Amino acid sequence: MSASISVALCTHNGVRFIAEQVRSICMQTRPPAEIVLSDDDSSDDTVALVRATVAQCEVDRPGLKIALRVFENRPALRVTRNFEQACMACTGDLIALSDQDDTWPADRLESLAAEFERRPDLLLLHTDATLIGAGAEPLGDTLFHALEVEPWEMDRIHRGDAFSVFLRRNLVTGATTVFRRSLLSRAAPFPVEWLHDEWLAIVAAAVGRVDVLEQPLIGYRQHGGNQIGAERDTFARKVQKALASRGNTHVMRARKAELLLERLESIGQPTVPVERVRQVQGKLVHQRFRAALPASRLARCVPVLREAMTGRYNQFGRGFRGVVRDLFESV
Incomplete structure (x- = not known):
């Protein structure tokens, strides 16, 4: 029996692009059984336009x-809770996350669903994306290139060790992601300190199999109003980041590691291998170290x-x- 598919679509004042995205969802070669729209306090006609387009x-x-x-949220839930609400309301075997401003090629859901049906152990699957402009014109780049994804990172994910990759940095963009609804029993509730996509990815990698398709299976629109966009850093930008103020970045990363550790310990063995817990404990030690570094750059040298x-x-x-950022960034 074929898996049923739900689309969790979250919006906020999305009238500019939402009709194009919803139409690309509806016209899939394997259309979803349902779309769950969770709108975050839009002041435009987003909801009415979604209804009319469907x-x-x-x-x-x-x-x-x-x-x-x-669902029409008054007041807004913000990104993580908005997606949590949409996901929890989905009834399909598979849940595809959707932003309001992208476009999907017609065979996207068919291709992804086939992977899940072929691989019963697969819990979450994400893909690359083609970067497109406001008029859906290709920008000549892909999401993974913008993120500077390394071949060894892809190889490790393919070999079943996505967890180690995601502890270093998140590579999963929600707009490219499909997962089994069963994941929600482990991932919900989503902590607001995490973005929904990185949380779903790291929990899925801790308790099951995560993989990636390296071909672009969405048009990921870059239009200046993205909540989270994709742009490859120039060398000058990297230097700027290295010298910028750290603010509370490492304090927040330590808090996120604490929350992940609490969740994995609550799930427990054998669902979460003990090695995963030890890895997060090591991550937490590292982030607490970085958060506690002194203001003086000179005083940081030896501990770093x-x-x-x-x-x-x-x-x-x-x-x-x-290492460079911890030696040179300001406080």
Whole structure:
């Protein structure tokens, strides 16, 4: 029996692009059984336009029937809780996350669902994306190139060790992601300190199999109003980041590690291998170290070099980049 598919679509004042995205969802070669729309306090006609677009698609494609469920949040829930609400309301075996401003090629859901049906152990799957402009024109780049994804990171995910990769940095963009609804029993509630996509990815990698398709299976729109966009850093931008104020970045990363550790311990063995818990404990030690570094750059030199010798900068961060940032960034 084929898996049923739900789309969790979250919006906020999305009238500019939402009709194009909803139509690309409805016109899939394997259309979803339902769309769950969770709108975050839009002041425009986003919700009405979604309803009208789904209705028009059903007229244009005889026999198409997609259930549309709508939540209108007053006040706004914000990104993580908005997606949590949409996901928890989905009834399909598979849940595809959707932003309001992208476009999907017609065979996207068919291709992804086939992977899940072929691989019963697969819990979450994400893909690359083609970066497109406001007019849906290709920008000549992909999401993974913008993120500077390394071949060894892809290889490790393919080999079943996505957890180690995601402890270093998140590579999963929600708009490219499909997961089994069963994941929610472990992932919900979503902590607001985490973005919904990185939380779903790291929990899925802790308790099951995560994989990636390296071909772009969405058009990821970049239009200047994205809540989270994709742009490859120039060398000048990297230098700017290295010298910028750290603010509470490492304090927040330590808090996120604490929350992840609490969740994995609550799930317990054998669902979460003990090695996963130990890895998060090491991540937490590293982030607490970085959060406690002194204001003086000179005073940081010896402790940062000692920490580098433990290997934790490579295991839980961007390696040499992290060392440079900890030596030079301001407080």
